[in-house]
Amino acid sequence: xxxxxxxxxxxxxxxxxxxxxxxxxxxxxxxxxxxxxxxxxxxxxxxxxxxxxxxxxxxxxxxxxxxxxxxxxxxxxxxxxxxxxxxxxxxxxxxxxxxxxxxxxxxxxxxxxxxxxxxxxxxxxxxxxxxxxxxxxxxxxxxxxxxxxxxxxxxxxxxxxxxxxxxxxxxxxxxxxxxxxxxxxxxxxxxxxxxxxxxxxxxxxxxxxxxxxxxxxxxxxx
Amino acid sequence: xxxxxxxxxxxxxxxxxxxxxxxxxxxxxxxxxxxxxxxxxxxxxxxxxxxxxxxxxxxxxxxxxxxxxxxxxxxx
Numbered sequence: 339x340x341x342x343x344x345x346x347x348x349x350x351x352x353x354x355x356x357x358x359x360x361x362x363x364x365x366x367x368x369x370x371x372x373x374x375x376x377x378x379x380x381x382x383x384x385x386x387x388x389x390x391x392x393x394x395x396x397x398x399x400x401x402x403x404x405x406x407x408x409x410x411x412x413x414x415x416x417x418x419x420x421x422x423x424x425x426x427x428x429x430x431x432x433x434x435x436x437x438x439x440x441x442x443x444x445x446x447x448x449x450x451x452x453x454x455x456x457x458x459x460x461x462x463x464x465x466x467x468x469x470x471x472x473x474x475x476x477x478x479x480x481x482x483x484x485x486x487x488x489x490x491x492x493x494x495x496x497x498x499x500x501x502x503x504x505x506x507x508x509x510x511x512x513x514x515x516x517x518x519x520x521x522x523x524x525x526x527x528x529x530x531x532x533x534x535x536x537x538x539x540x541x542x543x544x545x546x547x548x549x550x551x552x553x554x555x556x557x558x559x560x
Numbered sequence: 561x562x563x564x565x566x567x568x569x570x571x572x573x574x575x576x577x578x579x580x581x582x583x584x585x586x587x588x589x590x591x592x593x594x595x596x597x598x599x600x601x602x603x604x605x606x607x608x609x610x611x612x613x614x615x616x617x618x619x620x621x622x623x624x625x626x627x628x629x630x631x632x633x634x635x636x
Contacts, residue, residue, distance in 0.1 A: 397625055404622060433625065440627045443576050487573060487628055512574070 339382035339555050341367040344411065344427075346402045351388035351425065351535065358535035359385065362551040372405040382558040383420045384411055386427025388480070388533060398441060398483045399429030408434060420464055420554060421527045425481055428519075428529030437520055437529045438496065439488030444481070445512025451480040453543070455507035456518050456532060460500045463521060464557040465528045468549035474507055475546040477532035484531040486513035486520075496520055504530055561608045562636035563615055567624045568599035 341359045345352045352369065359367045367385070368378045377384065392401035402408060412434050415421045423431040431437045444450060453476050461471040469475065488496070493514055496502055504519035511531070519530030534547030569575050575597050582596040602623055606615070615633055624631040 396622070400622065400625070432627070438627075440625055442574070442628065445574065445576055447576050447580055485574075485576075512576075 339363045339558050340365065340378065340380050341383040341385065342370050342377055342381050343367045343385045343387055344370050344372065344407055345387070346372045346389065346391035346405065348391045348393055349387045349389035349426070351533065354533070355385050355387045355424065355535040358538045358547070358551060359383070361538055362548060363555055370407055372402065372407050375406040375410060377407070377410050377414055381414065381419055383422060383554060384414060386411070386421070386423040386430050388425030388427060391426055391430065394483075397429075397433070399426060399431075399433040402426075402430045403433035412436060415522070415527050418524065418526050420558060422465065422550075422554075423527075423529040424533055424535065425479075425484075425531055428531055429483065431527060431529040436522055436527050438492050439486055439514075439517075439520070441483050441531070442485040442487050443483050444485050444510075449480075449482045450484065450511055451478075453478050454510050454518075454532060456504045457507045459502045459505050460521075462500070463503060463525050463528070465521075465550055465554055466503055467557060468553035475504075476537070476544060477534055477547055478536050479510060479532045481511070481531055484511040484513065486517045486531075488514060493517075499523065501525075503528055504532065561606055561610070563604040563606055563610075564634040564636065565602040565604065565615075565619055565623050565631055566599060566634065567602065567619075567629050567631045569597060570628060570630050573628050 343352050343356050429441045458469040458473045461469045501521040506516040506518050534550040537544045537547030577598045578596040585593050619631045
């Protein structure tokens with residue numbers, strides 16, 4: 339599976355996710371700079387990494403969402419290419435409108451940096467097929483603005499359509515209904531605050547994250 | 561021409577920063593502050609013939625996130 343990682347000025351998890359992707363797919367991803375306007379052909383996954391793109395100026399992810407390469411990412415997503423946004427990548431995806439809602443300052447105003455327990459809410463997605471519904475997994479979080487917010491109608495729709503992929507199993511940041519990761523309506527775009535790419539090998543403290551990439555590889559095909 | 565865009569959180573959207581400021585004001589002994597909401601002021605220097613529609617588009621496309629924020633425009 340060919341993959342690409344989008345790199346913005348201020349990204350800092352781009353290499354982590356590149357290592358994770360190479361470990362699972364056997365092929366190093368293309369690292370695509372924000373100023374590019376085209377993506378490589380035939381991608382099985384586009385990853386938007388964590389970090390502080392453009393210094394979080396204006397709003398987290400706001401400037402990145404208007405960068406030239408993200409226009410190409412939006413077009414690819416609309417054609418069905420799987421897109422995963424982690425942490426700042428999730429913030430970018432909400433700012434593009436590919437995912438509903440917005441990520442606001444954590445309720446307690448603190449930067450949360452620790453392992454958290456998550457419940458897999460929907461195990462029948464391209465990203466979660468290697469998990470069991472209702473299973474508890476542990477991923478690290480490291481964010482200041484992970485407090486997911488959307489109007490009640492949107493939240494009801496997300497829940498009703500099975501678009502909540504992951505939910506916090508403990509208080510973390512004040513997110514509405516404990517939402518940690520959401521899908522778009524077509525199911526090919528996932529945004530999540532926790533970091534699956536930091537749980538790939540036993541030396542990371544666990545391999546819960548590896549299954550997300552393995553499931554995607556299985557769904558998309560080698 | 562100077563244009564000011566004032567971006568505020570929509571009513572009902574939790575404002576943790578406003579709450580923190582509120583608490584700090586109380587800590588300084590200022591009584592009678594019932595609520596605090598924070599926002600942003602963005603000043604633009606634009607060509608004199610920039611019309612309202614263009615400024616509105618700037619607000620909707622970038623300056624405000626209309627999922628959680630309202631905006632208003634003041635021309636100097």
